[in-house]
Amino acid sequence: MTPFFYLLFSWPIFVVNSYPTKLDRNFKFSSAEVQNLIKNKNWSCKDILKYFIDRAVKYDPIIRSIISYNPKAFERAQQLDEFYAQTGKLMGEMHCVPVIIKDNIDIQGIPTTAGVKAMRNMVPNKNALVIERMNQKGAVYLAKANMAQLAAGSIFSSEQAGLCNNPYNLNRTCSASSSGSGASIAAGFAVVSLGTDTGGSIIGPASSMALWGYRPPHNSEILNGILPLESKADTVGPMARNLDDLVLTHSVLYNLPTLYSNIVQKNFEKSSLRVRIITNFINGFKVDKFNLVIDPLVKNLIMNSVNRMKSLGIQIEEKSLNQSQLKDYAEKFNNLIRKYNPCILGCVPYYYNNYFGDKARYESDAPIRNTKQFYQNDLLNNFWKIQINSSNLNVDKLDDVQYTKQLCDQACKESIKPKEMYKNFISNYLFDDKIDALFVPSFTTIVPLHSEIGSLLKEGEYNTFSTISVQTGYGYIVMPSGFTPSTNTDPNGIPFSMALIHQSQKTENAFKIAKLYEQKKSFNRLPHTVPLLNGFTSFEKIYKRIMKIIFLQIFLKFLIF
Secondary structure, three states, X not given: OOHHHHHHHHHHHHHHOOOOOOOOOOOXXXXXXXXXXXXXXXXXXXXXXXXXXXXHHHHHHHHXXXXXXXXXXXXXXXXXXXXXXXXXXXXXXXXXXXXXXXXXXXXXXXXXXXXXXXXXXXXXXXXXHHHHHHHHOOOEEEEEEOOOHHHOOOOOOEOOOEOOOEOOEOOEOOOOOOHHHHHHHHOOOOOEEEEEEOOOXXXXXXXXXXXXXXXXXXXXXXXXXXXXXXXXXXXXEEEEOXXXXXXXXXXXXXXXXXXXXXXHHOXXXXXXXXXXXXXXXXXXXXXXXXXXXXXXXXXXXXXXXXXXXXXXXOEEEEEOOOHHHHHHHXXXXXXXXXXHHHHHHHHHHHHHHHHHOOOOOOOOOOOOOOHHHHHOOOOOOHHHHHHHHHOOOOHHHOOOHHHHHHHHHHHHXXXXXXXXXXXHHHHHHHOOXXXXXXXXXXXXXXXXXXXXXXXXXXXXXXXXXXXXXXXXXXXXXXXXXXXXXXXXXXXXXXXXEEEEEEOHHHHHHHHHHHHHHXXXXXXXXXXXXXXXXXXXXXXXXHHHHHHHHHHHHHHHHHHHO
């Protein structure tokens, strides 16, 4: 046999070892690891992008986390490779970091569908502000993520990609509207993703899929180029497999140049950091029309998390609310929710007019230029048309910005006082300037099966304190905190998360606490449904053994002769 023969049939040995992990089961899908591959000249940015796209192409048909791929992703990777070759420097902190973007965030030249067919031809002429900021730091946009239709959470299944499946158990949900943003990162299709959160849409997916997630303090200035739902509560934030990438992305989005170095790259004093634990929120409580349900499966996980927090060497303050205070909380909470929901529905026409009517965003021949055209679009499904008809809106006037502004003001009028009363309770009993964050279970129940959506909780039952963040504008850090025991149906266990809720001025300290918490124990693991690409198949293992024997024989022949 000639040397050419051996070369011809031995190429699979090199192919199966071609991915950067080199069978390293500790590959963390992190920005640091990606950039080390580039700096060490092991891989180019195009190689890295191909690796993540290969994962998505192979596994996303069962996850359904992606609506569309970025046709210019490799062009961007080539640009970054050329920049690095010419300068020897990275373009920025996010150089070649693959990012997946929720499909209600504008990327120039790619349709923003928000999960509905009616918007499938809405191609923006400019990037959202958050996209521009990440562009400047070298990010690569791999794809647009699946999401609940219009980010409303009423229909979890998009018309483009269908129902998102949780990578830890394909029969379980991906939770709220940023479903694909969460599932794509849990499945290792990118390093970070962007989601939006109005009422828990980052909090839910991150908590359900063992991800670090951040609903940042409310800042309306950052929302330009994002299809709105309720602008007074809308936020945009990252999800990642580790805290460092969460902090990195947030620092870029919100232009906080020292945040990453202060959390990740420098030592910091921890003894002055202070966390408050409300024991009622840990153990559960029940008062009139409010029942905080604690699932038995997560009870031990909650207590383990509390003990972990207490072992960090920071100040811990435990506090209990008395029965009267709990009743007061429940009353203010229920009154707010009852008055607030009409406000969301009543303001959507006004917010849509502002979004669709931006002449710099959409050309004059775009299919939709105002709310009236959106609601009358033939492709809009019946669910949304029924919602419109039942709201008694004058559809013929929904292209009038002033009219829709009046609708919004009127719809929100009755929620102003209940919201202030709720916020006052939070500031009087839960927060003060002495603490850096409130430590709570992110959810007190496990992520439901698809078949359980809408039936898991009864009227008056609750399982999260995300409303505190939504209604006050405080930040909310989702922290992976364990898994339920392995079972036949959930071999990885079911992800569980705790959270830190913090005031905006305490952002850096809250992240420092989160960093200590992650250092104590990490729960970063790849779900069994989406293994690493470079594991050998049975055929490849046999083939490799045969080729080793052949090469050994050749080597021995050379020694003999």
